[in-house]
Amino acid sequence: MDDFLRTHKRSGWHYESRVKGEESFTLKVESGRVKDPFNLEDFFAATIVVRNGSEVAEAEELILSLFDLAYRRPERDSETHKRPDTFSFDDLRLYLLWRDDPSVPPTGFHGALFELQIKTFLQHAWSIATHDLTYKTDDVNWSTMRIAFQIKAMLEHAELSIQEATNLAKSSVLSKSDSFTTTLRAFIEIVTALWDTSDLPKDVRRLAENLMDLASMVKLDATAFRTFLESEASAGRGPKMLNLSPYGAVIQSLIDQKPADFQKGLQYRLKQPPNRFRPVLVTREIEVPASMKGATWDKATLTIG
Known part of the structure; x- marks a missing residue:
């Protein structure tokens, strides 16, 4: 899987993956949120990191040409579960089914469900840099989580500015030169x-x-x-x-x-x-x-x- 995705991703994009550990798997099943423990949607999860928001759709199109889509979250790009005053996690997640190539011997993975996230480098950097603040295993601290999501809000604004730089440059505030x-x-x-x-x-x-x-x-x-x-x-x-x-x-x-x-x-x-x-x-x-x-x-x- 890893070699296959690394081979097909665009140059300049980052790829990484993980297999859910036994302890993490058990805790998730214990939560009651798993309908079928034998078909866990993120037992194997991969991430593709693109340069900015304008490349997310391109990455999704590439992935859907390689695998069958079971479902995605959010269901539509125009909708979100977040209130406008919150900045919780909502990166694009595709839940995919492995598709064997009929021209080669079966892999044994045909129809296997897995998760693939598509993030920008800013989104990925935030998740790495603030992981211990938001997912500390033995403590909950309102103030550190507040800081983490304030940073996420700033990065979301930066992401917007990068993606819409051409349009923003036409603003009378910025439409200048030296x-x-x-x-x-x-x-x-x-x-x-x-x-x-x-x-x-x-x-x-x-x-x-x-x-x-x-x-x-x-x-x-x-x-x-x-x-x-x-x-x-x-x-x-x-x-x-x-x-x-x-x-x-x-x-x-x-x-x-x-x-x-x-x-x-x-x-x-x-x-x-x-x-x-x-x-x-x-x-x-x-x-x-x-x-x-x-x-x-x-x-x-x-x-x-």
């Missing part, structure tokens, strides 16, 4: 406009930050930088140089078309305090004229490849 964010956004637009998606790294924002740093070094704002790269592209250089990464292509264009500004930028970098100095990365595929090399070049650049 000069850095505005400039970075402009550089992201430059990158996505001038390079094909297939030629870009997954982290486009980091690339845009690196190019913004290069533009600042040669005293080009976003508009001037875009005009420069568009001119290079028209001449078959810059963004059209597919033998170099986008960063490397910009370095090559600056060396070829703005050598004096590039040299001044390197000299300026060398004047920065040691804790702020960052060398310019230059790969060996980049062609550097001999006239540009020297003490400044050696100290202000990092050549790799």
Whole structure:
């Protein structure tokens, strides 16, 4: 079971399971809440932890493609047993029946009932961090349980904020920007406009930050930088140089078309305090004229490849 679920879960999700111990099993049967001790719904229980609430439905769809659903709690996502002023446990629980693959020998588990919870990482973190506060086996303390559920309320609010971040960002309270964010956004637009998606790294924002740093070094704002790269592209250089990464292509264009500004930028970098100095990365595929090399070049650049 564990290997099967670990194999099928999405990368980035967490999985864990447990088998109910003998003592825990006995106590649950003694409670009178178990109709059939030989078919206990959570004798085996598993948990899949997803990144945030928007992925819960995706995880449920995946699980229901692998197993038969006996029932779920809550029955519908739009309903809850909780009053609006309480924050008790109500994570999604699926009660599933193992389904043998007819193309392979029987496992002996066909039709076995088990529980699978789907939680977000925040929900999972709360249950781990506050377990001893809410399930202490030899004491009951109102104040510690109060603290635990106050934390749950705060995490539920955080979960809501994460899931609805795009909509919340449109609020007049948050719909603002600063000069850095505005400039970075402009550089992201430059990158996505001038390079094909297939030629870009997954982290486009980091690339845009690196190019913004290069533009600042040669005293080009976003508009001037875009005009420069568009001119290079028209001449078959810059963004059209597919033998170099986008960063490397910009370095090559600056060396070829703005050598004096590039040299001044390197000299300026060398004047920065040691804790702020960052060398310019230059790969060996980049062609550097001999006239540009020297003490400044050696100290202000990092050549790799």
